[in-house]
Amino acid sequence: MELTGKRILLIISGGIAAYKSLDLIRRLRERGASVRPVMTAAAQEFVTPLAVGALSASHVYTDLFSREDEQDVGHIRLARECDLVVVAPASADLLAKMAHGLANDLASTILLATDRPVLVAPAMNPRMWSAPATVRNIAALRADGILLVGPATGEMAESGEAGVGRMAEPLEIAEAAGRLLRPEAQSLQGRTAIVTSGPTHEPIDPVRYIANRSSGRQGHAIAAALARLGADVTLVSGPVTIPDPAGVKVVHVERAEEMRDAVISRLPVDIAVMVAAVADWRVASSSDQKIKKQAGEAPPPLLLAENPDILSDVGHHGSRPRLVVGFAAETQDVEQNGLRKLERKGADLIVANDVSPQTGIMGGTRNRVKIISRQGVEDWPDLTKDEVADRLGALVAERLAGL
DSSP states (O other): OTTTTOEEEEEEOSSGGGGHHHHHHHHHHHTTOEEEEEEOTTGGGTSOHHHHHHHHTSOOBOOTTOTTTTTTOHHHHHHHSOSEEEEEEEOHHHHHHHHHTOOSSHHHHHHHHOOSOEEEEEOOOHHHHHSHHHHHHHHHHHHTTOEEOOOEEEEOSSTTOEEEEEOOOHHHHHHHHHHHHSGGGGTTTTOEEEEEESBOOEESSSSOEEOOOOOSHHHHHHHHHHHHTTOEEEEEEOSOSSOOOTTOEEEEOOSHHHHHHHHHTTOOOSEEEEOOBOOSEEESSOOSSOOOOOTTSOOOOOOEEEOOOHHHHHHTOTTOOSEEEEEEEESSOHHHHHHHHHHHHTOSEEEEEEOOGGGOOTTSSEEOEEEEETTEEEEOOSEEHHHHHHHHHHHHHHHHHTO
């Protein structure tokens, strides 16, 4: 009964996955929550208000211009008289409205007016999910602090269609709601944290640089997850193309030395999570002018110098954070390399993963990690990078509570 006394506003949008909302209502209520449903016009083409109302034991809201429901500005009341807004399924259309601040029906108006946490469970065809417009919309929503659960990979309703786009199962959505509304949802209140993210760019000349394929998605997601738990978070980010996470102070840098200086200057903190894929080497002496090719001559040699080891500097610093978490991006011997890194760097935890090209992890949206500590190794399943971030945030809070 982890949701006892909690009020959940459930917005059901259109799509075949709307039938799962009936089971979701049951899952939420069996955990003690009261569920107040809102249905879009499209949702009513798939499930009926009668079924939703019977399972929720509540009036079903469907019309922004209802004479009865809007007598006391009902859409504002619905937006505020809840502890959490859940959108399941969240169609591509409703996500686009949310991302652009449109408010032309009851559901989108509530979502624009609410000051409560919002959890969305996207559901759509894989090509719709991967369409550039949807990718942009999801990035904007994440930057605004909207929380996602799923989508999952699997068969679609359409014959012969499979991929990422299935709505998360009702049990998974209910568990995500429970995590958000537990008392420990502010378990890092009063704590300070620093997170690094993205690649570094080490200049060769004003045009060229040495870099890697890191997108920054995992580091940004972790910074946002720690902030949601109440921590005061500073994110030191290398050059990325994704938005800054909501509720986080962000310092933008380019080179490894700049990142190291930004991190060290902000110690002491309680938590350090070093996620950035920092370039191991830089050009010993970069050129102020573009290096030109010379006909008939060999390319000029690039003399490399070793970059600072930011994780080791933090792990062995006189103002060492109480909890130091490092990342190990490997292409072979993941566990063994992670264990060696744990000892060398002075870290408490190493999050190790296989970033071989075939995994799609470097630059992708999913991750599969091993959590390595002096107590052993824990394998986590394939998850979205947001889900990895939420799990790691909970683990950080648990570890700090025991220190």
